[in-house]
Amino acid sequence: MNGLFAYLDGVAALGPGFDDWPMLAAQLRGEAIWQDAPTRLPVPQALPPAERRRVGKPVRLALALGFEAAAMAGADPAALATVFTASGCDGDNLHALCSTLAEPERLVSPTRFTNSVHNAPAGYWGIAAQATAPSNALSAYDVSFAMGLLEALGQVRGEQRRVLLIAYDSPYPGPLARLRPLPEPCGVALLLSPARGEHSQARLALGFEAAEAGSIGVAGLDALARSAPSLRALPMLAALARGEGGRFGLESPTPLTVELQPCA
């Protein structure tokens, strides 16, 4: 079981200026110009109407990412184990709850409280995808992509199962926005498999050594990657988009490098 590696069977992206992975990939290759624009978060059609109305930005973001990556690999979403990772929570919901708790009556909305759990995207994903497989949800500040990838690869190798990794960030409104500036809602998803298959695009391996984070070569996207923990994946994904390999240092509590090798 030694070594943390997996085959990348599906990719998804959503954020300011890109609606999906093909759009971002073209921008990463320099074939299209990236322009900052509000993120277009789709309505999660897979949720029952009552739930659809209740969900916040992280749920809409995470569901769109998960379904895109699964579709690219032709995978049945219901069968996939999932790892959600984010630097923080649903900022809109937290702001509303803390504002309510600062009022004398403290009349908390039950829906807001239910949706305040960090694994709300995981819960709604389960309902939307009818996925009863194990699901994990990490909260890991600036190291959330690295730690999410570590947990996902632990599952791929340790449990020998396909894992859908969904990394996302969503900004705060109100006073927390100044303490923790984040860009528009954004994220990536990676569908990781224990063995190479017909959809495998690359092999990913994690090593416990330091390396440069690497550059995308597009100033605006490099700045965006630095501004959102989930987008620390972009230098690696830029190489994937260009069909190249490489080694990319990840922001992590312990030195960590991801090595990408395209599947020929």
Place this chain on the structure above:
Amino acid sequence: MYPLYLSAFTGTSALGAGLGPTLAALLANRSGLAPCAFETVKLDAHVGEVAGLDTPLPAALADYDCRNNRLALLGLAQDGFADAVRAAAQRYGAARIGVFLGTSTGGILETEQAYRRLDESGDFVAPPNYRGRHTPQALVELVAKELGLAGPAFVVSTACSSGAKVFASAARLIATGAIDAAVVGGVDSLCLTTLYGFNSLELVSTEPCRPYDAARRGLSIGEAAAFALLERPAAELPADAILLAGVGESSDAYHMSSPPPDGRGALAAMQAALEQAGLRPAQVDYLNLHGTATPSNDTAEGQAVMSLFGQRLPASSTKGATGHTLGAAGALEVVIAALALKHGLIPGSPGSRTLDAALDLDYVFTPRRQSLGVVMSNSFGFGGSNASVVLRRADAKVDA
């Protein structure tokens, strides 16, 4: 991946700081729940509050000073746990030990308090420290700093299963050779979000909670810090060494805040845990139930337990003693399960008097003394996140 050795473990809750007071309270079937006098909360509720959290952290850790982190350090200081981890760091190297902890609300209390004082432009008058207190990752940063560890570290936040799921994350990373050992556990502390939030869902009991009781009226919230050090077992272990035999995880895919009435997600988690452990249901000697004392949880979990184990398995929820410690509950109840194995104790269920007539179980109301070889602990959370952990003694006869 299994078994792994719990070479050190500790728990701090409303029952007391460390294993000694915890065991004494369990033996006496004593509850730590008391009428809620927490902060400015005006709710007719009981809570399981930990004493001694009013002292600020040392100056060097001032950035991390908040109720949740004070509780974390109080917990680490018990039972020689921190020393055991530091000794392990000497053996393996600081970067070879991971830190994986569960929390649901981390240091949110201090942010709630900061929201009471905003200026005309809506800014904080006294901003909370985001990185050291507000963000959940602050918990693992602080614990790694305190223990001198430099390995991978993350927070699992899957609501009330968090403190159980970290055992699986650690086991996988040890099995793959990514790390040699891990500090796992959970820390969650009282805050207004959970007290008023569960109250808004009408899930908070006015009396001390009564898990599995016919007259249960909801949960009582508690707080806790519980930790275990996981390592590969040496060839020779003490007879009463506690082993992590398996962890099972599942998702309900049903509803955000209530389980399917048949408890199928709970059943899947328990079955997966037994499969990981290579054990049959008949080999389990005691089950520490999730048992929150909400009407829907106990009914659904009870159905799952009846379908897997029948009526014969002694089972109890210890939340009548500790309160529901949310993101710490999984870890605290693994520690209680380890104490049960070590001391041959089946904990009772203070507060519970009459078993729900819809459930046909061997529900344990008052403590029993009997030798135990294998125990299971259940933890289920909002979002339909389920985890079951199986522990066994090194000398358990489980080959048949």
